[in-house]
Amino acid sequence: MFRYVKKICSVVAVTLLLNASLTLVQPTPVQAADTPVDLKLNAKSAILMEASTGQILYEYNADEALPPASMAKMMTEYLVMEAIKSGKIDKTTMVTTSKYASEVIGSQILLAEGEQATVDDMFSALSIYSANDAAVALAEHIGGTEENFAKMMNEKAKEFGLSEQAHFINATGLGRADLGKYAPQNLQGETLLSARDAAIIAYNILKDHKEVLEYTKIPAKKFRERDTTPMINWNWMLWDNRNTTNFKRYAYEGLDGLKTGSTNEAGYCFTGTAERNGMRLISVVMGTETEPSRFEETRKVLDYGFTNFELKQVLGAKAEIDSMKTVNIKKGVKTQVPVVTETAVSIVAKKGAAADQFTITAAPADESKLIAPITQGQVLGTVKVSYNGNEQTANLVAAEDVEQGSWIRLFFRAIKDFFVDTVKGVTS
Structure with missing residues (x-):
């Protein structure tokens, strides 16, 4: 019974994770490159x-x-x-x-x-x-x-x-x-x-x-x-x-x-x-x-x-990303871990560029890296800043440690998730 429940819950977890990835990463079109300038150079x-x-x-x-x-x-x-x-x-x-x-x-x-x-x-x-x-x-x-x-x-x-x-x-x-x-x-x-x-x-x-x-x-x-x-x-x-x-x-x-x-x-x-x-x-x-x-x-x-x-810092180091403040993890005492930028992210922009000209998108790492135990500073995703056809990226890292959950905790969590999903399926 436990193996059956565990298998179902794993499938559901993967589906939810994929859906989360799709909803979090939604790049918007960047501006077309500026028209080339002519500096009238006397050079080859x-x-x-x-x-x-x-x-x-x-x-x-x-x-x-x-x-x-x-x-x-x-x-x-x-x-x-x-x-x-x-x-x-x-x-x-x-x-x-x-x-x-x-x-x-x-x-x-x-x-x-x-x-x-x-x-x-x-x-x-x-x-x-x-x-x-x-x-x-x-x-x-x-x-x-x-x-x-x-x-x-x-x-x-x-x-x-x-x-x-x-x-x-x-x-x-x-x-x-x-x-x-x-x-x-x-x-x-x-x-x-x-x-x-x-x-x-x-x-x-x-x-x-x-x-x-x-x-x-x-x-x-x-x-x-x-x-x-x-x-x-x-x-x-x-x-x-x-x-x-x-x-x-x-x-x-x-x-x-x-x-x-x-x-x-x-x-x-x-x-x-x-x-x-x-x-x-x-x-x-x-x-x-x-x-x-x-x-x-x-x-x-x-x-x-x-x-x-000008070189514009769009995100600071250890900053939260509004679109992805946490990442879902498996086999932990918690089901989510907060993430922050590992480093600051700067990009060169035209002087006076408006904030809405910068696009920020985030995505979690692959599933193999989203399994407890998680250590603070571990890379769990990436964030990308886009402006006028240029992109700069940084890692998203765990803001805290998350221990691996005991087998009994994971067992009852699997049962709970199974019945919650079953009820949702019946009432939908």
Whole structure:
């Protein structure tokens, strides 16, 4: 008899749970995307992303694969910081300059073959002065050879979900012709990235290794104590340049990174990032004709973002959701458990957007996770905030513990539910 009642009650419980899910999750149509704006950029491509959500606020020809020049070094920076964080290398680890590193062309700190410097000093040269010799030395130290390191870069590109056209052949972004006898033998083609690819790399750096900004925001620094002149940051837009005679007209409030790049093939490129009023933006411009223009076009893109958008917190952490304050559970001393948001949920919106433009929907987790015992903080569902075609999600977690019910409690509950449902069926 108990088995029969238990089976019936299980079926009823599943039905009720499914019905609850269907009634709780009722997304309303979001607004159509805004008509694309024309910023009249003098660049081959550009994109604007909000750094915490990854939302795209503006794009222009953002998916065309182009030579990124030294912007490719953002991936080199990521892998170096990843190696430090994993313990593979330390900031004080000494790096020895190879013959190749000492002979690489382009921006350099004039490392001599056999010269040694710490990982931290090499990384400073890479991030501040875009030093090709430091980039090669670090790549060889971590990968054994630069070609092996480039393979690591391509593997990481796949992890990031970059476009199929995204490709690295070295740690510097130099073209194959520039590498001469040091061109890779087992990697074909050239280094290519789209503006979207570059923004995604920057997004991941800021998400996983935000300490990179401690380097990229430095306007100038000596590499060696004996050096007569410091390395001057190629990023003229740094906010700390606002009092520097040569660069103050380019200085941009809140800007502290990230990576410039230029070759004959790439033109002038720049991935910038700036933070104002709690919102950080990532901008990419590629293929401008002059060095100043990459910063002038970046200003147009960032101005558009900061003028028109804001990062709006729609839900706080530990907040109740009106449409789903509790979740039904099985085999507990209680049949329901209150749920709250695990983290705050923010989304980028047009400034002044009305509250009714944000849609909040919630859904319970699958049945296998809704069985007692339940512990406080256990994930029991999700909540989604939608605005203008964009979505941000967070987990819903148990607000309290719920112990598993005794067999006698569950037995009598099953009998009670069975007769309640039977009476309802007869009277309906």
